[in-house]
Amino acid sequence: MPLRTDIKRVLVIGSGPIIIGQAAEFDYAGTQACKTLKKAGLDVILINSNPATIMTDKSMADKIYIEPLTLEVVRKIIEIEKPDSILSTLGGQTGLTLSMQLAKEGFLEKHNVKLLGADLETIEKAEDRQAFKDMMKEIGEPIIPSEVVTTIDGALAFADKMGYPVIVRPAFTLGGTGGGIAHDCNELREIATNGIRLSPINQILVEKGIAGWKEIEFEVMRDAKGNVITVCSMENFDPVGIHTGDSIVVAPCQTLSDKEYQMLRTSALKIISALGVEGGCNCQFALNPGNFNYAVIEVNPRVSRSSALASKATGYPIAKVASQIAVGYSLDEIVNEVTGTTTACFEPAIDYIVVKFPRWPFDKFVYAKRTLGTQMKATGEIMSIGSSFEHGMMKAIRSIELGFETLSVQKLMDESDERIMEMLHNTDDERAFVVYEAIKRGVSMEHITEITKIDMWFLDKLRHLAVMEKDLAEKGLTPERVRVARELGFLDKTIEELSGQKIEEAEKQYASFKMVDTCAGEFAAQTPYFYSTRDKENEAALFIEEHPTGKERILVLGSGPIRIGQGIEFDYCSVHCAWALRELNYEAIFINNNPETVSTDFDTSDRLYFEPLTKEDVWSVVETEKPIGAIVQFGGQTAIKLTRYLEEMGVPVLGTSPKNIDAAEDREVFDQLLEACDIPRPQGETVFTTEEAVEVAERLGFPVLLRPSYVLGGQNMIIAYETEDVVEYMTIITSNELENPVLIDKYLMGKEVEVDAISDGENYLIPGIMEHIERAGVHSGDSISVYPPQTLSDKIKETIIDYTGRLVKALEVVGMVNIQYVIYHDEVYVIEVNPRSSRTVPYISKVTNVPMVNLATKMMLGHKLIDLGYTPGLQPESDYVAVKVPVFSFAKLQDVDTQLGPEMKSTGEVLGVAKTFSDALYKGLVASGNKMERSGGVLLTVKDRDKDGIIEIGRQFHELGFEVYATVGTALVLNEAGIPAKVVRRLAESKPNIGDLLESGKVNYVISTSTKGRMPQNDSVRMRRKSVESSISLLTSLDTAQALLECLKSHRTIEDIDMVDIKEI
């Protein structure tokens, strides 16, 4: 069937900000969808609140609304744009749920809008627990005994009948939010309460636990003719019980015989056919390891994180094909773009093994509960491709960038045998490492399987790695051992370190590369991508030889897994860099390992290498591609870290020189540079020991800011208000090896301002200055950022431009630089200079119309700003105000303190764009999930330093008609100032207390600040957690509160505010 004739104008709903459970995979899917629809000649209208995405780029759609993803907004845009259809299956759960609600309320029918991909009936069958059960029963597919309940008593009754443990899954929540495993009635009571509340329809599923069954996934496709195929099968290293997003996953399935494989494959095809999905669908199964029994666990009638993984694992672009199917094409009419000669109607055959490894935020959130269960906690993931499981696993370990080269972790090596045996029972992020440690200590495979239920096959493979590690250390090097170790995925560096011997220079051999081509070599490929192996034949080299272009090649280093502090923004930049290089007629060679992103789409670059970003892995690519230069400015700290090695390999680093990159990162050199430029910075020094730290802190005067040098995302940063804080911090930080010193700065409580500048070495361009709402001390990534600045005087702006110019010159910046300033008592101080692109680049590019990455790339290659048609200096300010609001994933991370501070905590961001500041802010706040209730209650509880400030806040809430609640100290201050405030008892005090108040639903906002944070048992931390878990808007800075109040006072709603097509800016 060709393109449907009844579709001309399609609305695509994106997935919004990056949160745990809904990340960059939807930018990848959405970008593919938009490109596909446009190519089919359709008008594309896009709504997505996330500005850091490729899909919201101006070239991606005809109309682009970076607006809040709420029903009101989508309705309004449908009324303005009059689309004839909605593609609901590419925007994650957000897109699907919005589409479903609009369809249900009859809005779509009224406006003659068709649902593409999955109709209402399909969505309901998959999403509604009872409807799903009924359908499964009808088609004879087994499910786990379960019951849909809406009350706690119902849940308890089911568990009594079936026995514990039981698993709770709330309906219509994302990444399993609010679910969990209950081992007894107390746990069930707690989880069920939470789950029922979090479910938008107050419904949960309670199911019998099936611990120890294998977890298997299939990605399947179906077209309107009824053709069905499976793209990929995946097997979880961890048995059922741990969310697949938090599991190590391999593709294809490894431990299933053809009979088991076909049984599940057939079931998946039966399900997608019964659902009537037109596009992609994900089916998750539990398989009894002891017989042929299985059960369908979950079905998602849309593209997902797993489908992104399956696409990258096989070369089959699920989202692209799903979009083509949605507008009418059948599978056999769609071309397989990797081979160029076959169609999309086939099943990829792969001739390698893929390992996916999650990246968790526990290095940032040291007090978070690390236990893994049905609720996803990983912020990102990496994918590695190897010729064996061992090979893939070793690459995976390097790719997650936790500093490991093998599965051996020093911390675990120091533990006692007893402790390791105990730890085997934990299902947390360290599990694979603990298992490995147990294997190394000789614990029997049977025993480990019995405890962990991890399949013996995986354990045996880990044992091979352990044996090799031991042999290298104990038996030394032989040519044979080196060869096998390399085949197992050990780096030469690791082999040398473990054995204490050197591999002869002459013996050093870079890795070869093989293709990902969807067909295991059966057909020649046009646009393959590559992974390294230790085979002799280097297919990448052959491919280059067979496809001569005469173009010079440039290496672009990607940013690896998405983590807090290094998010999708860097992928956005890397992609634009590759595009710019191609525009300039270079071949863009990409190295990255993140399967979720646009950068690892096979047609983004000329050639893609799916590899870890380490020195040796990069070396092999360099030897194969022989690039004329490398670009490190767009891959975040991951790429910057490789600068030195590239230089050692003789690859010119394009743009700002490695020496100057270092100058910006090295504290002492940087201090000298600032002095030479005559630019003030907050006083500070570097220290190595606790004693030094205390001495310096006392000399500078409190508060002081402490942080390790070389960081991104403010990792391990604190503000210390007294000596005790310094000691606590230094004790933690010195417990790990201290390679780099700790920086202590005088902390200035001023206004933070940020600029991104581009320079060609002579002239520089500042697209815009951004001003933060929260005063310094809240990490810039967690602050609300406003462009253009609303409160800066011309003098301050001029100073900022002047300082920026001086720094650009001094650092001889070519390409990008990000500079953060603090304005304190009308003085401008520099806090930080990052000689690379930053997380604000995508949004500033979009609102100022300056294609920053494109320009920066051109400048790195010698183009001049003036020749490119730009006037140096600060660009004229836009008529629009853009407000970037951070988004957090606190609901998914138990025990994490939500108090904002110098350590970054947000996982994503949204943008509000409007003609006025308050409208833009309003949009931003709504987009980030604030309900913006204009009446109800507010709870105030602040630290002593904020007591003065809270009076005004309290007064405004009171004047707006809010009921004001406060803890004793805060209430006292408020009442003395004439603001009526009801005293609430703290959590630790007798009931009724704050806990009851939060549960009562009487409170819409909580404003809480405290000096001491982090420790989960702290009363204020628990109170803030309770607010987050009760879905109450929580503000931890008075500056944010004041901004919110401005919006509430304006009395404007989405109805009153114009929607902005950013292409009109």
Place this chain on the structure above:
Amino acid sequence: MSYYKRDKRAWLVLSDGSVFEGYNFGCEGTTIGEIVFTTGMTGYQEVLTDPSYYGQIVMQTYPLIGNYGINTDDMESKRSWVNGYITKEWCEEPSNFRYSKNINEFMIDQDKVGIWDVDTRAITRIIREHGTMNGAITTEPVDDALFEKIRTFKVEQPVQKVTSQHMGWFYSQENRANHVALIDYGYKHNIRRMLLKLGCNVTVMPANTTIEEIRNLNPDGIMLSNGPGDPAENVQIIENLKDFIAYGKPIFGICLGHQLMALAMGGKTMKLKYGHRGMNQPVKDLTKDRVYITSQNHGYAVIPESIPESVGVMTHINLNDQTCEGFEYKNCHAFTVQFHPEASAGPNDTGYLFEKFTDLMERGQQGCL
């Protein structure tokens, strides 16, 4: 090393002169055959025991082979017929509830020579570019004599080597069953299992069965099985088939059975460059405008233009290379497919063809054909 057999070197020698060094598994020695690759990611046991691989050295493109071991249920015939086996890696410690031995033990039981830890993808590319070729696996030093043997190697009368010598009877549990004569050109046991599951009684008959023997048996339908080799070499069998067609009972042919049928109908076959071997082959059913994913294992194909439309029409084509995948004949009740609807290994998506066959037989029993 402490895992996998790395004690014995082995070499894979191709007729184009390329040599790959790896390690031996299975038996030691020298073996010669036609080198083919299969892209299935599961089902190695079915591959090893599929008689259609007679005389061939089979290479798996999927690198990890033997992960779930060998079990007693998934045999597609009583023994392994391959002339040798090539994998990137084999698994010494399989994990699966049905596993009874590992693949190395199985190869030794079956007296098969194998080689592993070679660049299987490079070998696949050679075959893709140059076509199927002869080759050898050896644990002995490679010399000119070996090349000569490789050059002159030819599979002689493979169907006669793999077919049953005697009739075999298999009864279904059903009360009123169709009776199928399954002509064994090297049949995969799952054809029999599928028929039994659909309530047919099955009589397995040797490849050289004549029309007299069929008449004596008086079956409701005739199933022409898969099997190895060049179809055109089976001159007498093709002659016999002409009689079967005239007999008028429903006929269902699979793979070699499909090719033999075409030849009996006056058509022609051709050798494919490197064949179709795997379980991801898309086949379009032209009568339904639907595509099915199929299991395939063949080196020859029917030339559709060689059969006039008055005799038969092509019902299925391969979506990758547009080769013929199925025919339906006029003036008789015969249909044949090139792929393997019995799957094993592979997808079960075209199992409905067996039902089409049983429906035909039902109608024949009721005299409604």
